[in-house]
Amino acid sequence: MLAALLALLLGASCARREGPRELPREFARHVVLVSLGRFRADHLAFTGYVRNTTGHREGAVQRAGALDHTLDVVREQGAAFLRAYVPESSFEVGMAGWLRGACWRGGRLVECERSLAALLREHGWRTVAVTSGLPFDPRSPLLEGFDTSVHVTSPHDVVARVDAEAAQVGTRGLFLWVHLDLPGGATDLLTPELAPYLEELLPAGERAKVALDWAAQEARFAARTPYDALEERTLTASYDARLLHLHDCLRAVLWALSARRSILPDALLAVVGDRGCELGRRDAYLGSRLSAREDALHVPFLLRGPRVPAGELRTDLVEAADLYPTVLRAVDLAAPQGLQGLDLWAARDPARRIEGRSADGARTLRDHRYRLILPPEGDSAAFHREVELYDLWDAAGRCSSSAAVHPALVSELRAHLDA
Numbered sequence: 001m002l003a004a005l006l007a008l009l010l011g012a013s014c015a016r017r018e019g020p021r022e023l024p025r026e027f028a029r030h031v032v033l034v035s036l037g038r039f040r041a042d043h044l045a046f047t048g049y050v051r052n053t054t055g056h057r058e059g060a061v062q063r064a065g066a067l068d069h070t071l072d073v074v075r076e077q078g079a080a081f082l083r084a085y086v087p088e089s090s091f092e093v094g095m096a097g098w099l100r101g102a103c104w105r106g107g108r109l110v111e112c113e114r115s116l117a118a119l120l121r122e123h124g125w126r127t128v129a130v131t132s133g134l135p136f137d138p139r140s141p142l143l144e145g146f147d148t149s150v151h152v153t154s155p156h157d158v159v160a161r162v163d164a165e166a167a168q169v170g171t172r173g174l175f176l177w178v179h180l181d182l183p184g185g186a187t188d189l190l191t192p193e194l195a196p197y198l199e200e201l202l203p204a205g206e207r208a209k210v211a212l213d214w215a216a217q218e219a220r221f222a223a224r225t226p227y228d229a230l231e232e233r234t235l236t237a238s239y240d241a242r243l244l245h246l247h248d249c250l251r252a253v254l255w256a257l258s259a260r261r262s263i264l265p266d267a268l269l270a271v272v273g274d275r276g277c278e279l280g281r282r283d284a285y286l287g288s289r290l291s292a293r294e295d296a297l298h299v300p301f302l303l304r305g306p307r308v309p310a311g312e313l314r315t316d317l318v319e320a321a322d323l324y325p326t327v328l329r330a331v332d333l334a335a336p337q338g339l340q341g342l343d344l345w346a347a348r349d350p351a352r353r354i355e356g357r358s359a360d361g362a363r364t365l366r367d368h369r370y371r372l373i374l375p376p377e378g379d380s381a382a383f384h385r386e387v388e389l390y391d392l393w394d395a396a397g398r399c400s401s402s403a404a405v406h407p408a409l410v411s412e413l414r415a416h417l418d419a
Helices: 002-018 071-077 091-100 116-122 155-165 185-190 192-201 214-222 229-260 320-330 395-399 407-418
Strands: 030-036 079-081 103-105 108-110 125-132 148-152 173-180 267-273 301-304 312-314 354-357 363-366 370-374 388-391
Touching: 030 091, 030 229, 030 320, 071 229, 071 267, 071 301, 091 116, 091 267, 091 320, 103 354, 116 125, 116 173, 116 320, 125 155, 148 155, 155 173, 155 229, 173 229, 185 214, 185 229, 192 229, 229 267, 267 320, 363 407, 370 407, 388 395, 388 407
Parallel strands: 030 173, 030 267, 079 312, 125 148, 125 173
Antiparallel strands: 079 301, 103 108, 267 301, 354 363, 363 370, 370 388
């Protein structure tokens, strides 16, 4: 009998060593990152935007199974960071902030030697990227560390691929990056999927005849031809239709991960923007890839998961690089050397300043109140052609530069950038 008992204990011990490690309940088993293409942070309804872009819309056509997975629900069950920033107003560098810990430091882009996906894969996570929108370069550094990367054209097709990929997890769990964007690139406000949303927001008879593709808007910006009020209203409604469509796709993805695969109940979920965009300024265009202003770098950032406080609204400055150490804390892994971001639940720095760039080289600095923008040197055709300073605590100061009347403040902030 004693021999039989010893054999039974030995067998159980061996089985435990060979099976997946059971993480403590307070740590996440999975990590899910959902990024939304060109999603302005100030167009979230729960932050006070006039249109309902983040919740259930009465009378609107809803995707099956998505009703319980709105951004409003994610915010209520987790934390929303109301002042979150990407390092650059381009998709590549914006997403490098979230995936690689990239940030501007002392005039150069710094990132961790290993991407978040590579680090998690080394520790037993299965890593999967499912992206939609424009054709994606399979050699992109953003895909470093992913076991599987899948690109589809339409965000509607993302759900089926996510559902299939989430059926398998690694020894420790699953790290899944899902990017939701429209397929048209320079014409993605003209895609057929947006027609019912636009009709819901602004009927055809109330719209102005205005170009909805990025290329035409950029040409108009270069010609310094401002939009009138009706054109601005049409552009804003068209852009909001885009957000509603991506939001419905997000809800369907989260439904599949929750109801179909039971991934979300045991996951750290992050919903972020890859970059923002200009809108509502008569001297700007929606593409805004070359902009270093607040609206181009300010993005949504929501977290939900084990040990994430429910219903918390954070107003301290955070940057995309902060996600990397926060994820490692959530899954109980040590941070590697050289990581620049800050764990979001570590001590906060009220004097924090965040550097940024536009894709054409304009430099910017954001502190608790102001944003300074320095134009690229020697480029007379650049988007930013003069020093700009915006007071983000003042409604008028958000849209009108006050650099000429605050030379001392400009010098102080510039010294930080030039250090």
